[in-house]
Amino acid sequence: MNKHPETSASSKGATARRRFLKEMAGAAGGACLLSLGVGLYGSEASARPAAALRPPGALEESDFLAACVRCGLCVRDCPFDTLKLSRLGDNVATGTPYFEARSIACEMCDDIPCVKACPTGALDRELTDIRKARMGLAVLIDQETCLNFLGLRCDVCYRVCPAIDEAITLELVHNPRSDRHAMLLPTVHSDACTGCGKCEKSCVLPEAAIKVLPFKLAQGKSAEHYRKGWEEKEAAGGSLIGEQEQLPMRGLEGRAYGDTRVDQGQTPPYTPPKAPGSDLDSGWKP
Amino acid sequence: MNTHAPASSIRGAARIGAVARPGAEAVEVKGWLKAHKWLLLRRFSQLSILLLFLIGPWFGLWLVKGNLSSSLTLGVLPLTDPFVLLQSIAAGHPPYREAVLGGGIVLAFYLLLGGRLFCSWVCPINIVTDAAAWLRRRLGIKGGKTPHADTRYWLLGFTLVASFATGGIAWEWVNPVSMLHRGLIFGFGLSWGIVIGVFLYDLLLASRGWCGHVCPMGAFYGLVGKTALLRVTADKRSTCNDCMDCFAVCPEPQVIRPALKAVGQSHPVILDKDCTSCGRCIDVCSKDVFRLTTRFDRSES
Ligand code: SF4
Numbered sequence: 001m002n003k004h005p006e007t008s009a010s011s012k013g014a015t016a017r018r019r020f021l022k023e024m025a026g027a028a029g030g031a032c033l034l035s036l037g038v039g040l041y042g043s044e045a046s047a048r049p050a051a052a053l054r055p056p057g058a059l060e061e062s063d064f065l066a067a068c069v070r071c072g073l074c075v076r077d078c079p080f081d082t083l084k085l086s087r088l089g090d091n092v093a094t095g096t097p098y099f100e101a102r103s104i105a106c107e108m109c110d111d112i113p114c115v116k117a118c119p120t121g122a123l124d125r126e127l128t129d130i131r132k133a134r135m136g137l138a139v140l141i142d143q144e145t146c147l148n149f150l151g152l153r154c155d156v157c158y159r160v161c162p163a164i165d166e167a168i169t170l171e172l173v174h175n176p177r178s179d180r181h182a183m184l185l186p187t188v189h190s191d192a193c194t195g196c197g198k199c200e201k202s203c204v205l206p207e208a209a210i211k212v213l214p215f216k217l218a219q220g221k222s223a224e225h226y227r228k229g230w231e232e233k234e235a236a237g238g239s240l241i242g243e244q245e246q247l248p249m250r251g252l253e254g255r256a257y258g259d260t261r262v263d264q265g266q267t268p269p270y271t272p273p274k275a276p277g278s279d280l281d282s283g284w285k286p
Numbered sequence: 287m288n289t290h291a292p293a294s295s296i297r298g299a300a301r302i303g304a305v306a307r308p309g310a311e312a313v314e315v316k317g318w319l320k321a322h323k324w325l326l327l328r329r330f331s332q333l334s335i336l337l338l339f340l341i342g343p344w345f346g347l348w349l350v351k352g353n354l355s356s357s358l359t360l361g362v363l364p365l366t367d368p369f370v371l372l373q374s375i376a377a378g379h380p381p382y383r384e385a386v387l388g389g390g391i392v393l394a395f396y397l398l399l400g401g402r403l404f405c406s407w408v409c410p411i412n413i414v415t416d417a418a419a420w421l422r423r424r425l426g427i428k429g430g431k432t433p434h435a436d437t438r439y440w441l442l443g444f445t446l447v448a449s450f451a452t453g454g455i456a457w458e459w460v461n462p463v464s465m466l467h468r469g470l471i472f473g474f475g476l477s478w479g480i481v482i483g484v485f486l487y488d489l490l491l492a493s494r495g496w497c498g499h500v501c502p503m504g505a506f507y508g509l510v511g512k513t514a515l516l517r518v519t520a521d522k523r524s525t526c527n528d529c530m531d532c533f534a535v536c537p538e539p540q541v542i543r544p545a546l547k548a549v550g551q552s553h554p555v556i557l558d559k560d561c562t563s564c565g566r567c568i569d570v571c572s573k574d575v576f577r578l579t580t581r582f583d584r585s586e587s
């Protein structure tokens with residue numbers, strides 16, 4: 001049929017080339033799709049449950065997932081079996097080390113063997129003082145069940161804290177229920193709490209009232225420009241805005257400036273609001 | 287590309303698994319032990335490496351700590367998988383010296399001796415996919431949809447891109463190699479599923495699908511060993527009687543033809559980077575066509 005063998009050869013070449021390109025496109029497309037799937041699954045699965053804490057010195061989570069090769073050397077060198085490698089289904093990035101304070105807390109080893117064991121730097125060797133570790137932040141999360149908030153003297157979380165009186169203090173407040181006792185409220189301080197989880201581990205309740213949470217969940221954040229007047233005043237050694245003119249305060253005439261305390265038996269001036277819609281009088285009286 | 291040569295009878299036949307019991311003749315001629323020599327050595331190597339990692343957690347004898355991703359032997363020798371390290375770097379983390387040193391040692395070893403030695407002598411998934419291939423041959427399962435053999439090289443590139451884009455070690459989210467190895471040492475969870483998935487994929491959907499077409503880790507080691515020393519040669523190819531047994535057992539059948547049939551090369555050495563140096567072709571050949579040697583030994587007899 002073919003009168004021109006060159007044409008047939010070149011068309012054969014073209015077919016082969018086309019087939020080659022098609023195969024390559026198939027391979028590339030398949031690989032691209034698969035890695036896209038893996039990437040998406042990865043970003044989906046990198047969310048970590050609040051109860052899963054990283055070892056001391058762990059980089060910030062997104063950096064940690066770039067650094068940790070999931071070898072488990074940190075796990076092996078933890079003398080208290082605190083750390084474990086996550087298994088598929090644990091909801092923590094598979095193969096990465098974590099611990100749950102309520103099962104086994106971190107004992108805050110002085111020599112921090114877990115950090116020393118990490119070959120990649122996922123656990124940062126800049127951390128040499130375990131008291132500077134920040135694995136999370138303890139929060140007394142349930143004031144309705146905490147025994148000390150009920151007016152008892154449990155104090156267990158306070159007593160087990162390795163940074164007792166710095167990370168957890170007991171704050172004395174008046175107990176309004178009995179009106180004659182005190183409450184000693186366990187109070188966590190973020191400048192000293194390492195997030196080791198001893199408090200959560202030891203809380204006597206069936207479900208701990210104090211829990212170590214990731215910072216993002218545990219802490220609020222002031223806006224950049226907020227200043228505390230009293231701190232600024234102290235730093236400057238006096239008021240920054242000079243003496244203020246003292247205006248009389250409604251209902252508190254005859255009191256020293258700034259004294260807004262309510263005397264025993266005295267209620268603040270108060271007029272009950274009118275039924276809505278009766279007239280336009282807001283109830284305000286000078 | 288030899289892949290789009292017209293499906294020659296030999297390769298085509300091997301691909302659809304026409305030989306259900308390769309090596310039967312070799313067993314008759316050489317005896318069972320000699321016809322399984324390299325297979326037994328390989329299994330011994332794979333299992334003893336695994337055992338070295340396991341006697342720590344099992345018996346408290348810590349010769350080796352960690353897993354294939356990174357380990358510490360006798361407290362002094364760090365070894366790190368260079369592929370995982372490369373992804374970590376792509377994700378934006380400069381690793382510590384130990385990891386780099388460990389990765390360098392591993393890289394140097396495979397660069398020198400043969401990249402895919404990892405696949406045939408170390409990787410635990412190899413046992414799984416070999417088992418799937420064996421069963422597939424025995425059951426005579428044919429067909430399925432095998433992806434192009436270059437898919438793995440694309441995937442290798444894309445996992446690095448994905449690591450860079452997501453800022454995490456991408457392939458470790460699914461890598462069956464570390465899932466299996468870590469699972470055996472640190473506990474499985476649901477990782478079994480991924481291993482069984484690879485087995486079923488190779489058994490039912492694609493002949494030698496995972497290791498021969500998909501796994502980017504194998505692709506990485508293949509590239510590493512492109513110029514490595516240890517090679518299989520078909521130096522007695524003149525005695526080949528076209529029984530096709532070597533094509534049937536070989537995990538990368540396309541690598542044999544150039545050497546055995548002198549297609550596109552004249553010497554008998556298998557230089558293709560995909561050859562895993564597993565030595566199964568040496569085992570199953572009743573004519574002893576194949577032999578393990580160096581890449582410079584181009585002799586023929
Ligand atoms: S500091 Fe000690 S107890 Fe805490 S995780 Fe590290 S090795 Fe384990």
Ligand code: SF4
Pocket residue numbers: 067068069070071072073074075095096097117118119120121122123356
């Ligand atoms: S030692 Fe480092 S790299 Fe290995 S699992 Fe622990 S944190 Fe990850």
Ligand code: SF4
Pocket residue numbers: 140145146147148149154155156157158186202203204205208209210
């Ligand atoms: S241990 Fe639990 S119940 Fe006791 S004071 Fe602490 S938080 Fe409250």
Ligand code: SF4
Pocket residue numbers: 404405406409410411412415463496497498501502503504505
């Ligand atoms: S190709 Fe991948 S899974 Fe197969 S043996 Fe090599 S590294 Fe292991």
Ligand code: SF4
Pocket residue numbers: 518535536537538539541542556560561562563564565566567568
């Ligand atoms: S050519 Fe031989 S040594 Fe190479 S992968 Fe195939 S069977 Fe193994």
